[in-house]
Amino acid sequence: MPTITTKDGTQIFxxxxxxxxxxxxxxxxxxxxxxxxxxxxxxxxxxxxxxxxAHDRRGHGRSSQVDTGHDMDHYASDASAVAExxxxxxxxxxxxxxxxxxxxxxxxxxxxxxxxxxxxxxIAAIPPLMVKTEKNPxxxxxQVFDSFRKALADNRAQFFLDVPSGPFYGFNRPGAxxxxxxxxxWWRQGMMGxxxxxxxxxxxxSETDQTDxxxxxxxxxxxxxxxxxxxxxxxxxxxxxxxxxxHGRLKIYPGFSHGMMTTNAEVINADLLAFIRS
Numbered sequence: 001m002p003t004i005t006t007k008d009g010t011q012i013f014x015x016x017x018x019x020x021x022x023x024x025x026x027x028x029x030x031x032x033x034x035x036x037x038x039x040x041x042x043x044x045x046x047x048x049x050x051x052x053x054a055h056d057r058r059g060h061g062r063s064s065q066v067d068t069g070h071d072m073d074h075y076a077s078d079a080s081a082v083a084e085x086x087x088x089x090x091x092x093x094x095x096x097x098x099x100x101x102x103x104x105x106x107x108x109x110x111x112x113x114x115x116x117x118x119x120x121x122x123i124a125a126i127p128p129l130m131v132k133t134e135k136n137p138x139x140x141x142x143q144v145f146d147s148f149r150k151a152l153a154d155n156r157a158q159f160f161l162d163v164p165s166g167p168f169y170g171f172n173r174p175g176a177x178x179x180x181x182x183x184x185x186w187w188r189q190g191m192m193g194x195x196x197x198x199x200x201x202x203x204x205x206s207e208t209d210q211t212d213x214x215x216x217x218x219x220x221x222x223x224x225x226x227x228x229x230x231x232x233x234x235x236x237x238x239x240x241x242x243x244x245x246x247h248g249r250l251k252i253y254p255g256f257s258h259g260m261m262t263t264n265a266e267v268i269n270a271d272l273l274a275f276i277r278s
Contacts, residue, residue, distance in 0.1 A: 001062060002016065004081055008068070009064075009066075010058050011063060013055060013062035014055035017046050017053075018050060023051065024050070024052070024088045025051070025276070027052070027099070028079060028093065029054065029056075031097060031201050032197075032201065033060065033189040034057075034192060036189055037096070041261060041268075041269060044265075045272075050276075053082070053086060053088065055082045057075055057102070059198070060193040060197060061193060062192070066197075067196060070196070071200075073105070075105065075106075076106040076110060079093075079106045080109075080110035083106075083110070091111075091116055091117055092119045092121065093107060093119075093121070097125060098126055098205040100124070100126055101126045101204075101205060101210055104214055104217065108214075109213070112218060119219050120222075122221065123225070124237070124259075125241065127213065127241055128211040128214055129207075129208070130237075131145065131207050138233075140206070140233070140236075145202050148202050149202055152198060152199055153199065156190075157187075160187045164186035167230035167258065168186065168231060168257070169182060169259040169262065169263050170228055172230075211244060214244035215246075217245055217246065221245050222271075223249065224253070225256075227255065228255050228257055229256070229257060229260075230258060249275070251271060
């Protein structure tokens with residue numbers, strides 16, 4: 001398997017498909033998944049002539065199940081290590097959910113300072129801050145994230161069935177047509193990873209304030225989110241991202257769920273392609 005080893009000895013698995021002289025698109029997955037969550041997008045953009053890259057976050061998928069570094073700084077550092085190893089330049093970085101936080105930290109801290117990034121895309125992304133605080137009164141109460149931790153610690157396998165069967169893809173909505181393949185693939189990806197990485201990752205995606213990351217990004221950035229996102233409330237995410245970004249473009253999708261890049265791939269892929277070509 002293609003892997004790189006980071007400075008702290010963590011092995012990061014990655015995929016690198018397509019012509020090496022083509023413009024690269026780097027995909028960053030959400031919690032608790034893997035690079036496999038981007039298969040539909042990677043095949044689509046590969047067919048459109050791009051070089052497509054994705055990696056498994058530390059503790060996720062096929063990367064090392066280490067017991068340290070499950071925080072946004074290490075996530076971004078690992079992403080940078082992949083980008084430097086593959087010498088990705090003029091790249092578009094696309095992040096979903098927690099992967100959107102990873103993109104924001106990577107672009108602000110590494111990608112732009114190194115001159116490697118052309119554009120960024122945040123899909124149903126977690127920044128600027130998910131948890132409710134005095135300065136973030138519209139956030140999600142900490143008790144919700146505590147309940148995630150308890151469910152994961154008590155019975156991770158069942159929790160990882162309940163999430164995709166319900167709110168993640170909107171399959172709990174009246175009239176929704178659930179896909180058992182999509183649900184089982186979510187479960188498969190989640191159970192490949194480390195319970196510890198997933199447990200500690202909840203703090204990383206919910207309590208990391210990325211306001212400064214968003215303010216620091218200067219490249220054109222597309223913000224995409226569904227207004228029926230039951231995981232990351234769009235009014236506390238996409239709407240704030242668009243205000244904080246210097247060159248943000250906002251697109252809200254009526255009725256789309258948190259996992260819209262899977263359930264509504266044709267729409268999302270077309271809009272991504274249009275933004276990348278613009």
